Amino acid sequence: MSESALQPFHEQYTALTNAGSLPGSALPWLSNLRERGMTRFDELGFPTPRVEKWKYTNLRALERQVFHPATTMTASLGLDRVPTLIGEQAGHRAVFVNGRFRAEMSSLGRLPKGAKVMSFAQALEAEPNLLAEEIDQIAEGQDEQPFYHLNCAFMQDGLVLHVEEGAKIEEPIEVVYLAAADDESLAYHPRHLIVAGKNSEATLVEHHVGIGEANTLANHVTEIRVEPGAKLHHYKLNAETDAAFHVSTLHARVQENAFYDSFTLTTGGQLSRNEPHVKLEGSFADARLNGAYLQRGKQHCDNTTLIEHAVPDTHCREIFKGALEGKGRAVFAGKLHVYPDAQRTDGNQLSRCLLLSNQAEIDTKPELEIYADDVVCSHGCTAGELEKDPLFYLRSRGIPFPVARRMMVESFLAEVVQEITTEDLRQAFLDRVTDWLSRSEQ
Amino acid sequence: MGATAETVEQVQEVTGQKYKYGFVTEIDEERPPKGLNEDIIRFISQKKEEPEWMLEWRLKAYRHWLTMKHPSWQKCSIPPIDFQDAYYYAAPKQDKDRPQSLDDVDPKLLETYEKLGIPLQEQEMLAGVAVDAVFDSVSVATTYKAKLEEQGIIFCSMSEAIHNHPDLVKQYLGSVVPYSDNFFATLNSAVFTDGSFVYIPKGVKCPMELSTYFRINAENTGQFERTLIIAEEGSSVSYLEGCTAPQRDENQLHAAVVELVALDNAEIKYSTVQNWFPGDENGVGGIYNFVTKRGACRGDNSKIAWTQVETGSAVTWKYPSCILQGDNSVGEFYSIAITNNYQQADTGTKMIHLGKNTKSRIVSKGISAGHADQTYRGLVRVSPKADGAHNFTQCDSLLIGDTCGAHTVPYIESRNNQARVEHEATTSKISEDQLFYCRQRGISEEDAVALVVNGFCREVLQQLPMEFAVEAQKLVGISLEGSVG
Numbered sequence: 001m002s003e004s005a006l007q008p009f010h011e012q013y014t015a016l017t018n019a020g021s022l023p024g025s026a027l028p029w030l031s032n033l034r035e036r037g038m039t040r041f042d043e044l045g046f047p048t049p050r051v052e053k054w055k056y057t058n059l060r061a062l063e064r065q066v067f068h069p070a071t072t073m074t075a076s077l078g079l080d081r082v083p084t085l086i087g088e089q090a091g092h093r094a095v096f097v098n099g100r101f102r103a104e105m106s107s108l109g110r111l112p113k114g115a116k117v118m119s120f121a122q123a124l125e126a127e128p129n130l131l132a133e134e135i136d137q138i139a140e141g142q143d144e145q146p147f148y149h150l151n152c153a154f155m156q157d158g159l160v161l162h163v164e165e166g167a168k169i170e171e172p173i174e175v176v177y178l179a180a181a182d183d184e185s186l187a188y189h190p191r192h193l194i195v196a197g198k199n200s201e202a203t204l205v206e207h208h209v210g211i212g213e214a215n216t217l218a219n220h221v222t223e224i225r226v227e228p229g230a231k232l233h234h235y236k237l238n239a240e241t242d243a244a245f246h247v248s249t250l251h252a253r254v255q256e257n258a259f260y261d262s263f264t265l266t267t268g269g270q271l272s273r274n275e276p277h278v279k280l281e282g283s284f285a286d287a288r289l290n291g292a293y294l295q296r297g298k299q300h301c302d303n304t305t306l307i308e309h310a311v312p313d314t315h316c317r318e319i320f321k322g323a324l325e326g327k328g329r330a331v332f333a334g335k336l337h338v339y340p341d342a343q344r345t346d347g348n349q350l351s352r353c354l355l356l357s358n359q360a361e362i363d364t365k366p367e368l369e370i371y372a373d374d375v376v377c378s379h380g381c382t383a384g385e386l387e388k389d390p391l392f393y394l395r396s397r398g399i400p401f402p403v404a405r406r407m408m409v410e411s412f413l414a415e416v417v418q419e420i421t422t423e424d425l426r427q428a429f430l431d432r433v434t435d436w437l438s439r440s441e442q
Numbered sequence: 443m444g445a446t447a448e449t450v451e452q453v454q455e456v457t458g459q460k461y462k463y464g465f466v467t468e469i470d471e472e473r474p475p476k477g478l479n480e481d482i483i484r485f486i487s488q489k490k491e492e493p494e495w496m497l498e499w500r501l502k503a504y505r506h507w508l509t510m511k512h513p514s515w516q517k518c519s520i521p522p523i524d525f526q527d528a529y530y531y532a533a534p535k536q537d538k539d540r541p542q543s544l545d546d547v548d549p550k551l552l553e554t555y556e557k558l559g560i561p562l563q564e565q566e567m568l569a570g571v572a573v574d575a576v577f578d579s580v581s582v583a584t585t586y587k588a589k590l591e592e593q594g595i596i597f598c599s600m601s602e603a604i605h606n607h608p609d610l611v612k613q614y615l616g617s618v619v620p621y622s623d624n625f626f627a628t629l630n631s632a633v634f635t636d637g638s639f640v641y642i643p644k645g646v647k648c649p650m651e652l653s654t655y656f657r658i659n660a661e662n663t664g665q666f667e668r669t670l671i672i673a674e675e676g677s678s679v680s681y682l683e684g685c686t687a688p689q690r691d692e693n694q695l696h697a698a699v700v701e702l703v704a705l706d707n708a709e710i711k712y713s714t715v716q717n718w719f720p721g722d723e724n725g726v727g728g729i730y731n732f733v734t735k736r737g738a739c740r741g742d743n744s745k746i747a748w749t750q751v752e753t754g755s756a757v758t759w760k761y762p763s764c765i766l767q768g769d770n771s772v773g774e775f776y777s778i779a780i781t782n783n784y785q786q787a788d789t790g791t792k793m794i795h796l797g798k799n800t801k802s803r804i805v806s807k808g809i810s811a812g813h814a815d816q817t818y819r820g821l822v823r824v825s826p827k828a829d830g831a832h833n834f835t836q837c838d839s840l841l842i843g844d845t846c847g848a849h850t851v852p853y854i855e856s857r858n859n860q861a862r863v864e865h866e867a868t869t870s871k872i873s874e875d876q877l878f879y880c881r882q883r884g885i886s887e888e889d890a891v892a893l894v895v896n897g898f899c900r901e902v903l904q905q906l907p908m909e910f911a912v913e914a915q916k917l918v919g920i921s922l923e924g925s926v927g
Contacts, residue, residue, distance in 0.1 A: 052515070056855075341844065355859035358826065364854040366865070373841035373871040381854060384862035 005063035024124045029132050037152025044146040056331040056363040057302045067187030067217050070098035085207045091171045097178045099188030100157050114167025120158035138223035139251040147247045151221040155191035165197040172203040181214035192222040196230040203233040210240035217245040224252035231259045239268040246272040256282030264291040266301045267436050273302040280314035289318040290419045294436045295328035302331040309338045309345040318349040321416045324360035333365040340371040349379035406437045477526040486531050503621035503631035510625050517817045518757050518786040530633045596641035603639035618701040618738045626697040627734040630666045637668035642677035653682040667698040673708035680711040698733045706741030718754035725784025728756025735762035739771035747774035749905045751914050753921040763792035766800035773802040776902040780921045781814030790820035795828040804835040807899045811842035817849040824861040831861035839869040892919030
């Protein structure tokens with residue numbers, strides 16, 4: 001950790017607070033949270049590989065950058081349409097540019113009753129008490145997460161989604177996060193709150209894209225509560241530019257009989273880090289924490305996950321698969337933690353990686369920490385190249401090598417993409433995989 | 443193993459006579475004061491009449507040690523150790539301090555011997571009854587020693603090796619575990635008192651299992667043991683460390699270092715059975731076993747296999763590792779770790795693949811009962827040059843009771859696309875169905891647990907040398923006593 005890397009953030013924070021330009025400066029709880037965030041971030045600094053949770057992800061490239069706080073942009077982005085994953089006609093859409101909500105680009109008019117979408121900044125004005133009750137309250141174990149604290153200090157906007165009790169939102173809600181930086185490096189720290197009320201059901205699709213040449217740092221923090229009996233499907237595509245740094249810290253609590261289903265596909269970014277922390281805190285809570293990554297060039301993707309089984313009869317399944325080309329690097333560190341007395345826990349974890357080049361690297365740390373005896377927990381992990389026999393079989397049928405290879409990688413990854421329960425979305429994610437493979441350099 | 447009735451009788455006669463005439467020679471050497479400083483290290487070195495270079499090496503290690511911090515990443519809680527509050531050179535134990543007969547020995551210990559089926563004479567020896575085991579093993583060992591010497595095998599204590607084979611020691615000591623390796627290995631390098639030295643010449647297959655049990659002066663090698671095994675081209679050796687019988691020791695901290703070197707086509711098999719005092723049912727007392735064990739497969743087609751059965755010690759903290767340098771070299775690690783009551787174990791292995799077509803296999807079985815906590819921690823690293831490397835890892839944990847913990851922390855780093863790395867781990871509890879089936883056949887609950895656990899560990903038990911395997915199976919059952927019901 002170098003002091004100089006922290007300096008710009010410090011100065012920016014002081015400037016912003018003195019100018020009173022951070023939203024909610026009149027709210028004591030928020031000011032305290034910001035203050036505490038900045039202090040703690042100062043103490044922790046950017047993590048070095050000596051910090052166990054960052055053992056395989058080196059932030060030197062990020063520390064070298066001086067990021068400017070992203071400001072509200074009113075100018076046109078030069079985009080004729082919003083990039084969308086699910087199609088312009090389908091679903092509901094909230095658009096954020098550099099972390100700021102852009103109402104004019106969003107289409108939320110058709111949102112059914114029972115679903116409330118606001119921007120964080122709007123919510124601060126309209127319902128500050130709601131945020132006071134939830135923000136920083138759902139998160140747990142955040143003390144050692146420097147990026148979480150950095151986010152607390154700088155948070156300005158983000159998504160607030162509230163699904164009311166019993167509401168079933170049929171169409172997916174797509175949130176487009178557009179990173180746009182052309183001239184100077186920009187940093188922004190969106191803060192999201194998602195509450196799925198009792199017995200409700202909704203699908204949230206996060207779509208991260210980027211335009212422009214300059215570096216961006218998107219430091220997301222998401223807090224999620226899935227209330228008893230609710231179902232929340234949460235899918236994410238990270239397709240930012242190769243100049244983007246993406247850090248996403250997520251804290252989710254899953255209550256009794258609730259189901260939290262997540263899938264993350266990472267194809268973009270110079271360095272991306274997904275750090276979901278899911279706590280199963282009600283009996284028969286169920287979580288899926290799946291993901292895939294496709295990295296090439298000098299990209300680096302880190303999925304560090306923690307699933308806590310806090311009470312008896314909880315269930316989780318975690319599958320991460322990926323393929324690496326060029327000097328692509330990936331990290332998977334998944335931890336299952338079973339509390340004492342969390343009997344009849346069922347936890348499975350699988351990590352598989354294909355190394356498609358001789359310079360790619362995968363570092364895996366699947367971890368089990370178990371304090372109850374009546375459990376079934378397992379993890380499996382493999383790393384290696386494509387199997388020779390099927391490849392030979394395909395080629396013996398006259399399929400050229402690049403095609404055969406693509407078919408095999410595609411089917412390898414399809415296995416985890418299949419876990420997405422909504423059919424249209426499954427196809428959309430599969431298309432992204434196919435698209436990445438078609439751009440293969442090899 | 444070892445003591446025949448005859449020799450023990452003879453020895454008893456001799457020692458008995460000694461006492462009859464009150465013929466106790468004052469062999470007690472001056473003991474240096476407690477604490478650790480350069481003078482103590484000089485004292486140790488002087489006592490052992492070591493050459494200058496050895497002393498220099500020790501001092502170098504000590505000076506480095508002063509700059510190091512006690513590691514804290516392990517998943518065991520231990521109170522801070524006061525390194526100044528310990529003796530670093532223990533004089534040989536005197537007969538008068540030992541129990542004079544089996545009647546003086548802790549009945550609990552004897553009960554365990556009984557269960558393990560150890561003959562009476564051996565019991566005396568193991569319990570350290572004044573019938574000096576050393577005497578006994580002298581007679582046994584000399585016969586073996588002659589046989590080994592015929593083939594050019596060197597099997598002696600480390601101190602002897604420093605005197606008689608300084609070139610070999612100089613060449614290999616610290617070449618696998620450098621003096622600066624880690625906190626406890628560095629401490630060991632500074633203050634090690636003795637250990638075993640084995641050298642197998644080119645092309646020789648060692649005709650018998652080597653064991654510390656047979657080595658002269660094996661007694662009181664103390665808490666800082668240093669073992670070095672060198673297998674020259676085309677040779678092979680199987681080495682047994684420890685003993686299935688429970689061992690009591692006044693030293694709480696044990697920080698040993700074991701170095702193995704296998705050259706072209708050589709094979710080393712190192713088996714450990716560790717059953718030191720684990721502390722009582724309430725977790726009071728017990729030994730800290732912090733060992734650095736590492737083998738280097740330097741030559742092509744070489745092989746090193748570690749097999750360990752860890753049932754003792756309050757805290758076990760060790761990672762026997764293989765550095766697979768030579769092409770086509772093979773590393774294996776088979777482990778059973780059983781923790782009961784308040785025992786803690788953080789153990790596993792490291793397989794570092796450097797050469798082409800290197801293979802490694804890890805099978806780890808952990809059983810946790812009572813309030814025990816157990817962690818498998820392992821590293822598999824495939825370097826960019828290790829084309830065709832293959833690793834297979836399986837670690838299974840079995841939990842008995844709801845107050846214990848079992849953890850798995852594997853690190854897998856692959857930087858070669860032609861390598862294959864596979865890892866599997868499961869954690870579950872002992873199957874009710876299997877227990878029920880045994881109970882229904884009239885097998886008592888404790889025996890049923892022992893049976894099921896033995897089945898769970900079978901893969902590893904099979905790797906043990908014959909004479910160890912039988913005893914180890916019984917040991918598995920005994921270690922888990924009191925964990926059910």
